[in-house]
Amino acid sequence: MGRLDGKTAVITGAAQGIGALMAKAMADEGAKVLVTDVQDTAGAVQAITDAGGTAQGMKVDVTSNDDLKAMVEKARAMGGLDIMVNNASIFATITPKPFFEIDEDEFDLILRVNTRGVHQVMKAIVPTMIEAGGGKVVNIASGTFYYGPPGLSHYTASKAGVIALTRCHARELGDKNIQVNAIAPGLTESEGVKGNPGFDMGRGPTVASRSIKREMLPEDLLGTLLYLASSDSNFVTGQTLNVDGGKVNV
Numbered sequence: 001m002g003r004l005d006g007k008t009a010v011i012t013g014a015a016q017g018i019g020a021l022m023a024k025a026m027a028d029e030g031a032k033v034l035v036t037d038v039q040d041t042a043g044a045v046q047a048i049t050d051a052g053g054t055a056q057g058m059k060v061d062v063t064s065n066d067d068l069k070a071m072v073e074k075a076r077a078m079g080g081l082d083i084m085v086n087n088a089s090i091f092a093t094i095t096p097k098p099f100f101e102i103d104e105d106e107f108d109l110i111l112r113v114n115t116r117g118v119h120q121v122m123k124a125i126v127p128t129m130i131e132a133g134g135g136k137v138v139n140i141a142s143g144t145f146y147y148g149p150p151g152l153s154h155y156t157a158s159k160a161g162v163i164a165l166t167r168c169h170a171r172e173l174g175d176k177n178i179q180v181n182a183i184a185p186g187l188t189e190s191e192g193v194k195g196n197p198g199f200d201m202g203r204g205p206t207v208a209s210r211s212i213k214r215e216m217l218p219e220d221l222l223g224t225l226l227y228l229a230s231s232d233s234n235f236v237t238g239q240t241l242n243v244d245g246g247k248v249n250v
Helices: 017-028 042-050 065-078 104-132 153-176 197-209 218-229
Strands: 008-011 032-037 054-059 083-086 135-140 178-185 240-243
Touching (some): 008 017, 008 065, 017 054, 017 083, 032 042, 042 054, 054 065, 083 218, 104 178, 135 218, 153 178
Parallel strands (some): 008 032, 008 083, 083 135, 178 240
């Protein structure tokens, strides 16, 4: 039996890269998965169904309440909404730059998608989770919050907000049997990061700063994801788990 048998999971930002891999990992553990993104999700859904899993896809902008309402309705039609993974985020396309070169439009875009998007998703899904008697929420934050890398002040602020929302939502939903936790990855060699030369300077120093001295792969996140999405973490809430090879110890 899979750890997520009988569950329905929704994940945002899952058309490719880390999100697509997370979606497949949950499907491999028995969950029916709703794969959402602003991009075409067909490839990610096909990878799951080809492996014998159950998945559907849809276009969802996490800053659109209409899209989120449709997302919840589709999840309910698939069987419910037991697991929510808030993965949608702008990162791999960012060009690192000093904070005084970041204009207000770019700053607002990063905060709107990365932080406010989590807020909007949570407002959309909570009534369904409460009605079902509980659920699991996994927010994808970032280890940048803990050390403040240069060139990414707006991204770091956005992910600090995700950690703050994780703690606040966990407090407010604990008596509803909804556990809300976050994962803070280190610099991960996703498709997008590999293709962005702006991150090349940070690779060597990042590996050198880790206790486990190698590049971090998307697969390194899956064990923690499945722990937080499954009944194994039923008495864990409001926590942010660093998955970064030991760069940050908090």
